[in-house]
Amino acid sequence: MRDAKRILEEKDISPSLQRVIILKYLQEHPNHPTVEDVYHDLIDDIPTLSKTTIYNTLKLFTQKGIVYQLAVPGNEAHYDYSEGYHAHLLCEECGGIFDIESDISLNIENDLEGHLILGIEVIYRGICRNCRKE
Amino acid sequence: MRDAKRILEEKDISPSLQRVIILKYLQEHPNHPTVEDVYHDLIDDIPTLSKTTIYNTLKLFTQKGIVYQLAVPGNEAHYDYSEGYHAHLLCEECGGIFDIESDISLNIENDLEGHLILGIEVIYRGICRNCRKE
DNA sequence: TTGACTTTTATAATGATTACAAAAATGTAG
DNA sequence: CTACATTTTTGTAATCATTATAAAAGTCAA
Structure with a gap:
């Protein structure tokens, strides 16, 4: 750290x-x-x-x-705060937020449809593994 | 429509x-x-x-x-409300939100690290084409 | 030690959203 | 058509996160 x-x-x-x-x-x-x-x-x-x-x-x-x-x-x-990039899962059941080891080596082009891209955020919505068991 | x-x-x-x-x-x-x-x-x-x-x-x-x-x-x-999937760009200058025709045919697997995935949202952060001109 | 500047703090104000209960609209059985 | 039950809408008040503001505390250099 x-x-x-x-x-x-x-x-x-x-x-x-x-x-x-x-x-x-x-x-x-x-x-x-x-x-x-x-x-x-x-x-x-x-x-x-x-x-x-x-x-x-x-x-x-x-x-x-x-x-x-x-x-x-x-x-x-x-x-x-995190040093490496990762996506997030939002659980619709419990509201929890989980890190996802996203392998999306997203084609972050500097230029996308004329816009300057500085960062990207990926959010999955679903049911987390804990709530799923119930 | x-x-x-x-x-x-x-x-x-x-x-x-x-x-x-x-x-x-x-x-x-x-x-x-x-x-x-x-x-x-x-x-x-x-x-x-x-x-x-x-x-x-x-x-x-x-x-x-x-x-x-x-x-x-x-x-x-x-x-x-939208029928087709698209990502969004958040402009850090003007706060505007722009649609991005994302070609991310994201490997939406139903199961990701044990979580059930129902949807995905991609947000780019950057400077939009309008603010860029100034 | 003094004074300028930065940082922190407490309180009040703002702004989005929700809770609540009454009013209006809708549907249904007689 | 009427009476009653249910759903939907409405206005007001309450809540909750966040920001504004100004005073207090801390830092630093002359």
């Missing part, structure tokens, strides 16, 4: 206590946490932590391309 | 005035309208129309698989 402080410095973000802790949290919790998740899990470590800080920090990280906001319609935003 | 009333009946939805008009609107406006868009454009035709009705109706349509909610993180939900 890459050093959080170094990642921030490379992106010209001053590595404040809160920012480093939030980034470390995202690195250690690749389960697509929400702002609420981050807050709930860190408030014991930093009792002064404010939700606004988490919002601000995650917005900053997103703009800098360190994390990205997962598109889940109609709900809170989920955040994903 | 398929008959709206028939589509509803096939899905066991009683074709009330509002439902038919909302579905027709979605058919005729494939530009991924929001609830606000639908309301704004239909309130002149049906002065009694309530936003709640649009929310309820679109939720119903989504559950029945007639339309689907487009995943745009951090904003209102956009709705899409």
Whole structure:
């Protein structure tokens, strides 16, 4: 796992206590946490932590391309820090989000119908293996 | 364009005035309208129309698989009725959503790592051709 | 140590969506 | 046609995530 402080410095973000802790949290919790998740899990470590800080920090990280906001319609935003590319499965039963080792070596052309393409996101919708058993 | 009333009946939805008009609107406006868009454009035709009705109706349509909610993180939900599959480009400059004629004949296997796959959504992020010119 | 600047924090405001209960519309049995 | 049950729509209030704002705290250099 890459050093959080170094990642921030490379992106010209001053590595404040809160920012480093939030980034470390995202690195250690690749389960697509929400702002609420981050807050709930860190408030014991930093009792002064404010939700606004988490919002601000995650917005900053997103703009800098360190994390990205997962598109889940109609709900809170989920955040994903990950070094390798992967797709996601959205379970329609339990609402869970699962990583999919997508082999879609998507023909990401820079130019697609005149648009400049910077990234791609693949979302599968279905029933996850856990809900399927029931 | 398929008959709206028939589509509803096939899905066991009683074709009330509002439902038919909302579905027709979605058919005729494939530009991924929001609830606000639908309301704004239909309130002149049906002065009694309530936003709640649009929310309820679109939720119903989504559950029945007639339309689907487009995943745009951090904003209102956009709705899409379309007969053929296509991907979407999200412009990071203007926020616009563009259809992409995706040739991804994605290997939609029913089973992917144990999950049951029902659908797939591909979202490109980038700069649209209009913003690019500037 | 002072002052400028950045970061964090708490509170209030906004905006989308949902809950709820009443009103209107529709369907059905007598 | 009428009375009653059910469905659908509507308006209002409530909820929930997110953003705006301004004060407080922290950082850093002269």
